[in-house]
Each structure stands twice: as structure tokens, then as C-alpha cells.
Amino acid sequence: MDTAARIREAAIREFLRYGYDGARLERIAKAAGVHTAQIHYYFRSKRGLYEAVQGSLQPPGLEEVLAPLQEEGKPLPERVQAFYERFYERVAALEIALDGWPALPPLLRSPAPLAVPLWVEALQNAQRMGLLRPWPVQLILVHQWGLALAPLWFQEPRTKWESYYRVEAPRLFWEGVRAV
Helix, strand or coil, rough: EEEEEEEHHHHHHHHHHHHHCEEEEEHHHHHCCCHHHHHHHCCCCCHHHHHHHHHHHHEEEEEEEEHHHHCCCCCCHHHHHHHCCCCCCCHHCCEEEEEEEEECCCCCCCCCHHCHHHHHHHHHHHHHHHCCCCCCCHHHHHHHHHHHHHHHHHCCCCHHHHHHHHHHHHHHHHHHCCCC
16 A cells, blocks of 8 residues: 555544544554655645545445436336445445444535436426325435435444345335325
């Protein structure tokens, strides 16, 4: 592992444990086995290091996670199932951990990637056909993302993730939004 990677790895643990304000470059340097001057050389400042850490925690393409929702020609239940499975695959791929608990990446840093017109249209069509309650689509999307993030928020053991995302989350989604 190169020097910059060792610094980032140590910084991830420091920022997770102490937050930005409580993190200390001296502790990061010691954990990485470098001098604090090397942190400044590679990242310029604490802010630069923090931004590099945030960037490294970003999973590959949120668009990839959302892609199953936008597939035309597939029934809505299959799209929902595929979304949760894709979400699980991306989260499970994050190997960074603190005391056995993965760092939650800033998945929803910007709302722009969530503007998925085809998915919104599919939800609206499902509502017109009576498959979903006539809730505002925004509420349905919040419900969907809340279910996706629940194991991370509530720190469920990693061993339960696969069954949650493949079985429980899709079931809860449909229970929540199915027509009465």
C-alpha cells in the first residue's frame, strides 16, 4: 500500500471515530506510520484529506444502483427487487470498516442523481393502475431509500444484509405502497 493510501485508510478511521472537528492530523500520521508533513504534501490540508476520504467512500456510480429502477419493459416488482439487490451489492462491496462496521458512504450527497424521470413515470403509471397508493411519488421514493439505508442506520450485522436486501426490503416496500 502506498503512502497516500495508508494516510487515507488511517484518516477514514479517525474521521469516523472523532468526526471532522475532533480528528487530529498527528493521530492520523501516527496510525499511517508517516510524518504530518507527508499529509500536507499529499493532501495540502485537513480539509483536503477529508475531501479525499469522502471521495474514496463514494461507491461506484449511483446511476448503477438506480439503473434497475429505470429498465423499461420489466414489471415494477422486478425493478424494485433488482434495485435492492444492486444496492446490497454496492454496499457489501465497501470493505472499509471501523470495529467491524462499514463506513456509510455519502450516497445521497447530491439529490441530482435521484432525478430519474423513467422511474417516476413508472411509479405514476403503477398508481394509475391501482398497484400503488396514490401517495406523492416523493414519499414513495423516500420510503424506498429509507428501506435501503435501514440496515446501515440501525447497524444490523453484516451477516443479515443479504437476506434483508433480497427478501425483507422488497417485501416491506410493497407492504408500504400497495393499494389498500
